[in-house]
Amino acid sequence: MIVFPAVDILGGRCVQLVQGRRDTATIYGDPLQCAESWLSQGAEALHIVNLDGAFGSSKLNxxxxxxxxxxxxxxxxxxGGIRSLDDARSWLDCGVDRVILSTFAADDPDCLTILSDEYGSDRIMAGVDAMAGEMVTHGWEKPAGNFLEWADLFIKKGAGSLLYTNVSVEGLCRGIDPKPIRELLSVVSVPVVVAGGITSVADITLLREADAAGVVLGSALYSGKITLREALEAAG
Structure with a gap:
């Protein structure tokens, strides 16, 4: 199971938010320095979020x-803020291994088919952001229906993997809610990376045993509630 330290960028700085709210930002410094720090501690992959893009300024950062x-x-x-085919293509062309499409995929699921045909499905990840079993889009503000049905649609349209984020626990550092994760993992046929609330070795062990393909670590990692070494060992 892959551990993805998060490098969330807002206004050119690496930050962590609580529940996706801009006014909760804790600043951790230069994004490259943060990334290199995690890599020096053993990370082999990064989860990057262009938060300015998510808040409507996709070209910043x-x-x-x-x-x-x-x-x-x-x-x-x-x-973060990928709202068009051109946005997605520009990131893929600049060297990103995999783009994450959430609101754009919900608004226009055919974008997954187009990009998968052009770049290969392994480079196209659909974001399934859920709260109380319901997909939420547009900055986690718009309910959109059952998250399992959306996951199924995204896969049928060409997504080669999914990023599942439990919005209800994201950024709180209080642990995961395993029930919806198990529900999702039991019905999908593509790799699933899990984000939201992952705080402890126990959380990571549970996700590894449930066959999650990866975990994203953000607030818990930056605040020191879990170390990267502990996370990597638990991930196996």
Missing amino acids: AEKITDLITRTGVQTQLG
């Missing part, structure tokens, strides 16, 4: 992110 991808040279998956 592009230079920093491109530089980070080029200089680290590790496996990367990137999301």
Whole structure:
């Protein structure tokens, strides 16, 4: 199971948010320095989020992110504000291994088919952001229906993997809710990376045993509630 330290970028700085709210940002410094720190501790992949993109300014941070991808040279998956085919193509062309499409995929599921045909399904990840069993889009503000049905649709349209985020526990550092994760993993045929609430070795062990393909570590990692070494050992 792959451990993806999160490098969330807002205003050119690496930050962590609580429940996706901009006003909760804790600043951790330069994104490249944060990324290199995690890599020096054993990480082999990064989860990058262009938060300015998620808040409506997709072109902000592009230079920093491109530089980070080029200089680290590790496996990367990137999301945040990808709202068009051109947005997705530009990131894929600059070297991102996998783009994460959430609101765009919900608004236009055929985008997954188009991009999968062009770049290969393994480079196209659909974001399944859920709260109380319901998919939420547009900055986690718009309910969109049963998250399992959306996951099935995304796979049928060409997504080669899924990023499942439990919005209810995201950023709180209080642990995961295993029930919806198990439900999702039991019905899908593609790799699933899990985010949201992952705080402890026990959380990671549970996800590994449930056959999750990866975990994203954000607030718990940056706040020191879990170390990267502990996470990597638990991930096996």
